[in-house]
Amino acid sequence: MKILLDNGHGIDTPGKRSPDGHFREYAYNRYLAFRIREQLTAMGLDVQLLVPEREDIPLPERCKRVNKICKQYGSDQVLLISLHVNAAGNGKEWLNSRGWCCFTTTGQTKADALATCLYETAQAQLPGHRIRKDTADGDPDLEKDFYILRHTSCPAVLTENLFMDNQDDLAFLESAEGSQAIVDLHVGGIRRYLSL
Ligand SMILES: [Zn+2]
Structure with missing residues (x-):
């Protein structure tokens, strides 16, 4: 199984920062991707950063990279x-x-099972935080046809890890225990999905 981590945006992306400007989303997404990769790799899993560059890589190119790997490994062997x-x-x-919330594309796909696993670990790792869900279709994930989800052929989810324009969420994200909790919920959710 090949696990791809897509760190959203880049150093050149306008906006995508806290109102006071000190927190940059692209940098935090990269920080999360590095730490999640580090932990999963230490457990013997095959993890790859989709965008090692600091600059933003356009979504069509990101999807092209994913789908090339899907061709090599088989779409059901990639996350x-x-x-x-x-x-x-x-x-x-x-x-x-x-x-916190996690998106999949609309309709039932394998990504729903991955999202459910991530929700289970998020619930455990983020006590006292709001977990944003939509259970109308029988699972907790939110559904939206984001480009990166719609145009990739493997199970794909997008996590929104708290709010950078909320002072309490941001303080948690920037704390040692907060960032560890965000990393741990991804590591735990991915492992839970793989053991299904
Ligand atoms: Zn973003």
């Missing part, structure tokens, strides 16, 4: 997790929205 930090506004002001 894609796209890492992001959420924002409620346009980055100009601190807002109240908080919490």
Whole structure:
């Protein structure tokens, strides 16, 4: 099984930062991807960063990279997790929205099972935090046809790891225990999915 980690955005992406400008989403996504890779690799799993560059790589190129690997390994032998930090506004002001969530494409796919595993570990790793879900279709994930999910042929999910324009969420993200919890929920969720 090949696990692909997609760290969203790049150093040249406009916006995508905290209202005071000190927190940059592209940098945090990379930090998460490095640490998740480090932990999964230490457990003997095959993990690859989809975007090792610091610059933003356009979504069609990201998908091309994924689908090339899917051709090599077989789509059911590849998993894609796209890492992001959420924002409620346009980055100009601190807002109240908080919490963690995971997206899949609309409809039932293998990605739903991966998302459910991530929700289970998120629940355990983020006590006291809001877990944003939609259980109307029988599973917790939110569904939205993000380009990276729609145009890749393997099971793919996108996690929004709390809100960078909420001061409490951001303080947690930047704390040692907070960032460890975010890493651990991905590591745990992926392992749970693989043992199904
Ligand atoms: Zn993002």
